[in-house]
Amino acid sequence: MTETTIAIEQGGGPMLGVAPPEDVLLDVRDLKTYFHVMDGTVRAVDGVSFSLKRGSSIGVVGESGSGKSVTALTMMRLLDIPPAEIVDGEIWFDGRELVAMSDEDIRHIRGKDMAMIFQEPLTALNPLFTVGDQISEQIQLHMKVKKREAWDRSIEMLKTVGIPNAETRVKQYPHEMSGGMRQRVMIAMAISCEPKLIIADEPTTALDVTIQAQIMELLKSIQQRTGASLMLITHDLGVIAEMVDDVIVMYAGQVVEQGHVDEVFLDPRAPYTEGLIRSIPSVVGRGRRLKAIRGTVPSPFNLPPACRFEPRCDYPWDLCRATEPELYQVGAPERGARCHLYGPAGRGHRSPVVGTASVEGETESTEAARPDAAQVFLKSEQALEDRRQ
Amino acid sequence: MTDDGTQTAAPAAGTAIGAVPVGLAPNGQVREPLLEVSGLKKHFPILGGILRHRVGTVFAVDGVDLTIARGETFSLVGESGCGKTTLGRSLLRLTPPTAGRIVFEGVDVSAMKTADLKPLRQKMQIIFQDPFGSLNPRMPVSDLIGEGLIAQANKENGWKDRKVRDQRVGDTLEAVGLRREYTRRYPHEFSGGQRQRIGIARALALNPDFIVCDEPVSALDVSIRSQILNLLVDLRHEFGLTYLFISHDLSVVEYISDRVAVMYLGKLVEEAKVEDLYSAPKHPYTIALLSAVPQPDPRVKSQRLVLKGDVPSPAAPPSGCRFHTRCWLREQLGNPARCVAEEPQLRALEPASHRVACHFADEVSARTVTSAAEEQARTGAAIAAG
Numbered sequence: 001m002t003e004t005t006i007a008i009e010q011g012g013g014p015m016l017g018v019a020p021p022e023d024v025l026l027d028v029r030d031l032k033t034y035f036h037v038m039d040g041t042v043r044a045v046d047g048v049s050f051s052l053k054r055g056s057s058i059g060v061v062g063e064s065g066s067g068k069s070v071t072a073l074t075m076m077r078l079l080d081i082p083p084a085e086i087v088d089g090e091i092w093f094d095g096r097e098l099v100a101m102s103d104e105d106i107r108h109i110r111g112k113d114m115a116m117i118f119q120e121p122l123t124a125l126n127p128l129f130t131v132g133d134q135i136s137e138q139i140q141l142h143m144k145v146k147k148r149e150a151w152d153r154s155i156e157m158l159k160t161v162g163i164p165n166a167e168t169r170v171k172q173y174p175h176e177m178s179g180g181m182r183q184r185v186m187i188a189m190a191i192s193c194e195p196k197l198i199i200a201d202e203p204t205t206a207l208d209v210t211i212q213a214q215i216m217e218l219l220k221s222i223q224q225r226t227g228a229s230l231m232l233i234t235h236d237l238g239v240i241a242e243m244v245d246d247v248i249v250m251y252a253g254q255v256v257e258q259g260h261v262d263e264v265f266l267d268p269r270a271p272y273t274e275g276l277i278r279s280i281p282s283v284v285g286r287g288r289r290l291k292a293i294r295g296t297v298p299s300p301f302n303l304p305p306a307c308r309f310e311p312r313c314d315y316p317w318d319l320c321r322a323t324e325p326e327l328y329q330v331g332a333p334e335r336g337a338r339c340h341l342y343g344p345a346g347r348g349h350r351s352p353v354v355g356t357a358s359v360e361g362e363t364e365s366t367e368a369a370r371p372d373a374a375q376v377f378l379k380s381e382q383a384l385e386d387r388r389q
Numbered sequence: 390m391t392d393d394g395t396q397t398a399a400p401a402a403g404t405a406i407g408a409v410p411v412g413l414a415p416n417g418q419v420r421e422p423l424l425e426v427s428g429l430k431k432h433f434p435i436l437g438g439i440l441r442h443r444v445g446t447v448f449a450v451d452g453v454d455l456t457i458a459r460g461e462t463f464s465l466v467g468e469s470g471c472g473k474t475t476l477g478r479s480l481l482r483l484t485p486p487t488a489g490r491i492v493f494e495g496v497d498v499s500a501m502k503t504a505d506l507k508p509l510r511q512k513m514q515i516i517f518q519d520p521f522g523s524l525n526p527r528m529p530v531s532d533l534i535g536e537g538l539i540a541q542a543n544k545e546n547g548w549k550d551r552k553v554r555d556q557r558v559g560d561t562l563e564a565v566g567l568r569r570e571y572t573r574r575y576p577h578e579f580s581g582g583q584r585q586r587i588g589i590a591r592a593l594a595l596n597p598d599f600i601v602c603d604e605p606v607s608a609l610d611v612s613i614r615s616q617i618l619n620l621l622v623d624l625r626h627e628f629g630l631t632y633l634f635i636s637h638d639l640s641v642v643e644y645i646s647d648r649v650a651v652m653y654l655g656k657l658v659e660e661a662k663v664e665d666l667y668s669a670p671k672h673p674y675t676i677a678l679l680s681a682v683p684q685p686d687p688r689v690k691s692q693r694l695v696l697k698g699d700v701p702s703p704a705a706p707p708s709g710c711r712f713h714t715r716c717w718l719r720e721q722l723g724n725p726a727r728c729v730a731e732e733p734q735l736r737a738l739e740p741a742s743h744r745v746a747c748h749f750a751d752e753v754s755a756r757t758v759t760s761a762a763e764e765q766a767r768t769g770a771a772i773a774a775g
Contacts, residue, residue: 238683
């Protein structure tokens with residue numbers, strides 16, 4: 001291994017309190033969002049850093065509860081405080097810092113320069129107003145135009161997102177439309193004020209696969225036409241692979257791997273990413289056993305003391321239970337993995353580097369040496385339970 | 390994999406499973422059919438007006454023929470509303486079919502009285518999609534799994550006896566990778582993946598031959614999904630089960646199935662062995678469906694055929710071929726009238742196990758697919774909803 005072992009968070013990151021260079025649209029630095037609830041504190045986002053250049057796209061992957069949506073909601077300042085609290089960190093967007101910004105100022109950015117597309121278009125749209133009313137409300141507010149003009153622009157936006165008979169559709173209510181059509185309305189609303197950043201939170205999860213393909217093509221073409229940056233949040237690795245340039249993988253509130261999408265998918269470094277990719281049926285192939293990450297996502301109230309993935313990991317050793325790994329640089333400067341294997345102590349330990357390319361040629365011996373999946377599952381459950389007691 | 394076709398209880402990780410198709414006997418002969426369905430229809434009335442009279446009909450399942458061999462995994466794929474769940478439920482007689490014949494193990498069950506169905510229920514079980522909604526929150530695991538045992542208790546199995554029943558519940562829990570001690574726990578104490586295991590245990594406890602798996606992994610996270618899929622594969626080998634696997638996830642279906650049928654608006658449009666369907670799909674809908682699946686490999690830049698518009702309402706299916714309103718092949722061929730006028734029947738292609746319901750399936754080739762995709766790219770038709 002020739003990688004340098006500086007931690008990206010500490011060595012490579014920019015100075016706190018200083019604006020990022022002009023070409024960086026979004027720079028999230030060591031963001032921590034906690035929720036204070038009756039049972040304790042949930043560290044939903046716990047030290048997340050990433051940046052996004054103008055015109056490029058980033059994907060955020062993770063399972064439910066990994067903190068990917070909370071990251072986006074924190075950026076939009078849409079969380080209720082309390083119970084939420086932005087404990088630490090900075091969000092630099094278009095040369096301005098958002099965490100310390102007043103609610104009044106954030107209102108001029110939210111929906112205008114930074115727009116969000118939600119997963120469930122039916123709950124995100126107001127059932128009592130026509131889609132035209134809802135789109136033009138936002139245009140009137142941000143673009144300072146007359147009602148008539150805003151209405152015309154709404155129709156234009158509906159045409160942009162490929163809704164036929166836009167003049168009729170604009171007067172319809174959300175319930176009169178199909179799921180795919182509603183998602184198009186959400187996108188029309190998001191792009192109506194020419195945002196610099198579009199945040200799409202699971203935009204296709206509620207849709208059928210043929211409609212998902214329509215919406216993905218639409219998002220791609222809009223990004224090309226408007227030059228907006230895209231932050232795409234999803235648990236679907238296929239969607240990520242097709243849509244974005246860079247990707248961050250989140251687990252239990254932390255970034256566990258980051259890099260260019262090709263590198264992360266073809267050569268995953270963090271054991272969690274490796275497990276995720278090798279649990280995709282089409283990657284593994286017919287007739288071969290799927291990689292199952294044993295156990296379950298840890299309870300947010302009871303995270304493992306050091307490495308949060310350690311109880312489910314295939315390559316743990318003492319250090320993983322003693323100290324928390326940092327996001328270490330692996331290969332390219334922007335490439336990082338949160339695992340002790342890439343830290344100073346990692347040398348000499350078995351490297352887990354298994355890319356998708358090498359799944360095919362995998363020898364049986366490594367797999368066969370592992371105990372039966374059901375037993376491993378039992379053991380991990382016992383371990384989890386012991387920890388609880 | 391053993392050469393004589395015997396199934397190992399739990400295949401060692403990494404070995405090829407299913408190298409000998411389970412639906413085939415070792416000598417290559419097709420095994421006896423477990424389930425034969427012909428002309429199955431399920432229509433739901435749409436009631437309206439003050440008197441709730443019938444104002445329309447939803448043709449949820451509208452004439453389906455299929456055969457499932459003992460030991461195979463047969464999958465149904467399709468978009469939401471295509472009738473795949475209704476078909477699965479009709480096969481189990483959870484909802485009475487409107488018309489058609491269902492023959493299970495040589496017995497016609499479609500006309501059976503509900504009371505006579507009881508012994509049959511032991512042999513046919515179902516695993517539901519939602520592991521949260523399908524378990525009664527007020528029942529401990531012992532009752533959730535034991536309920537079916539009590540219902541099916543007789544002198545032979547002795548399931549009326551609590552001790553025997555608890556033993557069986559414990560065994561089943563272990564078979565699905567849970568601990569025996571969990572019997573006294575309630576559903577809320579389990580994670581989504583564990584609940585789905587309980588759902589599977591509930592079906593498995595009765596020692597069934599046939600299990601309908603209705604989207605069993607759709608509600609689960611990626612890492613848990615593979616645990617459950619591996620479990621289903623293991624159980625099938627261990628207990629010699631036959632699955633009807635219902636899913637909208639094409640990559641999961643490719644992984645788990647022996648044969649696959651594609652459904653569109655209540656009808657099968659294509660049916661084939663899994664390798665034939667995925668390598669050489671013949672129906673224009675199947676081709677579009679497969680091309681729409683995002684590939685988790687960034688190196689793959691697939692040619693995508695985007696279907697225009699939404700699935701039409703199953704209450705008013707289009708005339709002729711139900712897919713003609715969205716069909717890219719029909720456009721390529723200059724909109725032949727036959728597609729609108731005449732309903733295509735499933736017909737066998739080469740190989741004979743590959744059946745497709747399209748008048749112009751022979752026109753499907755790399756050339757037509759490429760030119761359709763290029764035309765879409767040129768006109769931007771992919772973006773317009775149409």
